[in-house]
Amino acid sequence: MDVSQYLEIFIEETKEHLQNLNEQLLILEKEPENEGTINEIFRAAHSLKGMAGTMGYKRMQRLTHDMENVFSEVRGGKMKVTSQLVDILFKGLDALETYLSNIQNEANEGTEDYQDILNALDDFMKAGMGNAEGTKEAVASNPKVSVQEVPVDHGKHKYLNIKIEEHEKKAIAKAGMLGLNVVGLTVYIQEYCVLKGARAYMVNRSLEEHGEIIKLYPTAQDLEDEKYDFDYSAFIITKESPEKLSQLAMRVSEVKEVVADYIKLSDADQEAYTAAVKQDEALQSQPKTVKDPGSLKAGNAPAAKQTTKPVANRSVRVDIEKLDVLMNLVSELIIAKNSLISLGSDGEKQQENGFHDQIEYLERVTTNLHESVMKVRMVPIESVVNRFPRMIRDLSKKLNKDMELFMTGEETELDRTVIDEIGDPLMHLLRNAADHGLESNEERERAGKNPVGSIFLDAYQDGNNVMIEVRDDGGGINVEKIKKKAIERGAITEDAAQRMTDKDIIDILFQPSFSTAEQVTDVSGRGVGLDVVKTKIEALGGEIEAKTKLGEGSNFIIRLPLTLAIIQSLMVIIGSEKYALPLGSIQTVENVATSEIKKVQGKEVINLRGNVVPIVRLGNILDCEEKENAPDELLVVIVKKGEKLAGMVVDELIGQQEIVIKSIGKYIKNHKIVSGATILGNGEVALILDVNSLV
């Protein structure tokens, strides 16, 4: 089967499942008895296994299979959730993530087997319990019920192990009322069968000719996907006897054995459900179509998440509500258009009033439309922050500090471009908080604080900005320490340090290569910390600020603009001014000796690898101050406009930057040399040159 077309979906869904597993495992670690969580984990693991199997990723399947077995034991109450177990499971998840990223990059899972994890899982299995019976029992559609499942050995009559659900009991009761039999059967398929999915399908089809299958275990979907060993069970409402049905099933080749018998409800159940059926005819169920609900739903994710499936990597999942708003606006536009048309037939006086009304209306609609389209680009910040609880857990272990992460405002929305970029800076800040921010448990106790440190991640909207705060209740930033260090490193003089305010000192933290951790740890403190965070956030058009109170904790506040139109640009210096050149039109940057510049028809050109490229002296065009002495070598940015090349002479390169385009308004007219402006990290405005108009 060619599965490449499903690859995107597979990757997306696997990511979701992994994320879900991460989240649920965290909960499980805290509440080892939480049944809902165990079931959720089991379902996600099971779907993962099935998906990996379908896609032919054997190693991934094997690992998930082993993990699933462990989950299954936990679910059956035969194994206790211990910290070591969770550690191993997390390792397993990390391995799965590695597989996934391999698949994403190279379309195959790689060759790493993670034998150590498999062995560890195995050990847990062996240590946990001796009886491996029932581990492969697949998902039931209702987790609550299946938890209570008691593994009584019914021998080959495995269908008796199946917990019958409410609606199914009703169906059985109803069948009884109608004088039909309910037969439970378990089909055993030959171990050498290659297409067991197809076999199951054939058996089911022949059974369906004689009755209605009300329950399949595993579900029909799982059977089809071959997510079962070599036996499965079914309940059928039929007129036939169990013997007849087994004969029917046996007729399908490669079926080894079929055991069947009548299913009867207990008398009390029979009565209760007969009454219920009478009340509620509508609940007649078709459990065949019940699919694993866990395969689509991601834990506590909002319902909107499942509305669309992405097909390409750069896609945006759009809330259906947002699309509805767009649709409404478009219909309003049409109404406005129609009103304008009908105005044409009105009297002159009326026409004038109506016209203005309609223009106003139109303006309102278009503004809203613009806003809505921008909103479509907005993604809840949740997709970035939901991996942090796991990270903090790992850090807590690694650093041997107890800490907890509290997050609020995960639903706050940000532009897709920002979402993609903000993850790393936030991670950095969180690591900093965990490593430098929080004191050790003992220190905290000495200071009279709760020994468990708290880290807060709050996101919220503030006017036209989104604020993200990373806060900890640790020791705060020691201003004196920074001062000392800065002087040591020669970043500031002692004199200057005396004059600097605390805020100025804290700002030093954001300077390149400055780290305050006295000991360099594995987690952070490599000296490339906050300056990277700052650069990144400024590249997104945001700002970062630090507040701190010694002994009470520190707070990093990130402010990001809500709406963005971001482009990649090359920042250059011309004269003494900074300009941005859109990266899209730039071909190369060349060093050209002044002697290489020739004059053709009074225009300066260079010979660039056989092409004659005209030179544009940006400094002259932009009336910039000229440098005193002309250098021997010119820095030439080669840009392309259609087929034409041109060389723009700049004085200095700053580097590539993502910039937010802002309009400079309609008042200034400058022959379109400037296509817009952008605000740099330091608050300065830099202009974006329209290369096309200059070529």
Next chain:
Amino acid sequence: MEATETKQYIIVNLGTEQYGIEIKYIENIIVMQNITRVPKAQSYFLGVINLRGEVIPVMSLRKKLELGSDIFTSVSRIIIVKPEPSAAPVGIIVDEVKEVITLESSDVEMLNYDEKDEKASLSAGVGKYGNELINLLNIPGIVLEKEASKKKNKGTS
């Protein structure tokens, strides 16, 4: 024009002269900022500034009124005005912001400029305030140019 309506004006200094800007146009008054020069712009546009994340063009009132170049001092101010409630804001540089006054419409006299005189569009009359005469500026006339045919382009924000 109107009967006995009162309007409030902010009095600003440009050199030795006093000018009045009707308060309804004014969004904000800020201290001098770093101005980024915009090449090839009209000479009276000094450039753009960053006002809380918005890029706002700034014009020199002196240059617009042909009073020579600006001398920036510590009392120089940028007045952010909107010529129309829905229009984008513009900054106007003045030497000093003095006070807010209230003028009755009877205190305002329109000047009879020649129709062709370009300056006619810049003035909203002369106000009599005590013993002083104050040039009242016609903000829309100053900011919006007659030949402004460029399409409204408010950008992305």
